[in-house]
Amino acid sequence: MIDYRQFRLSKLNTPEFSHLKYLLFWPAYGLAFMLLERFISLDYTYMHCALDDVIPFCEYFIVPYLFWFVYLIGMMIYTMLFDVKSFVYMMKLIIITCTAACAAYVLFPSAQDLRPAVFERSNIFTDIVQAFYAFDTNTNVCPSVHVSAAVVVLMTAWNSRHFSSASWRAAFCAATALICLSTVFLKQHSVIDVVWGVIVCAAAELIIRAADYYRARKTQTMKQKV
Secondary structure, X not given: OOOHHHOOHHXXXXXXXXXXXXXXXXXXXXXHHHHXXXXXXXXXXXXXOHHHHHOOOOHHHHHHHHHHHHHHHHHHHHHHHHOHHHHHHHHHXXXXXXXXXXXXXXXXXXXXXXXXXOOOOOOHHHHHHHHHHHHOOOEOOOOOHHHHHHHHHHHHHHOOHHHOOHHHHHHHHHHHHHHHHHHHHOOOOOHHHHHHHHHHHHHHHHHHHHHHHHHHHHHHHHHHHO
């Protein structure tokens, strides 16, 4: 466990604290996403497939949908405190997937028109969903960052020795599945967005593994020359 009480800005480039520089990505991503959501209007393609018509709206999925924030931030804080190697791995995945998503939103602007015009029931869950609809736009949906970030947390847990037990892995699989399902049952995303969110994560994993392999080969070659 790193003693962050010893952290000073002057120590940001030291081996002990250099991983904190990955956190600088969040304000940059937040600004880019806000610009795309609020200030840039593009010619959107509306995402839809036959499965979207089969899946009913279910307001109770707002619970796992909002749990996503705890899921993502909780894993980031935990690994930052207790498993720096996993923190770095997680942040690399986040940087690749979120950057790819923003690039997709510019190159292939997407939106969805799946939200119900009227709720069949009226309860606290529909009230929360309605408030969330008012806050969150229906644009920039493919790939789904909600899905990709949830899968990133799952992949981080799967690769961390701290969560290697079968019970932990089952819990993370269940949580990730519920979060992904929540995006389509709340009509926040098309099934297409979910699929592409997973594909982007798989591509990010391949990129990281390829970079690690190249680095290891380069180091081995240098040692052989010496």
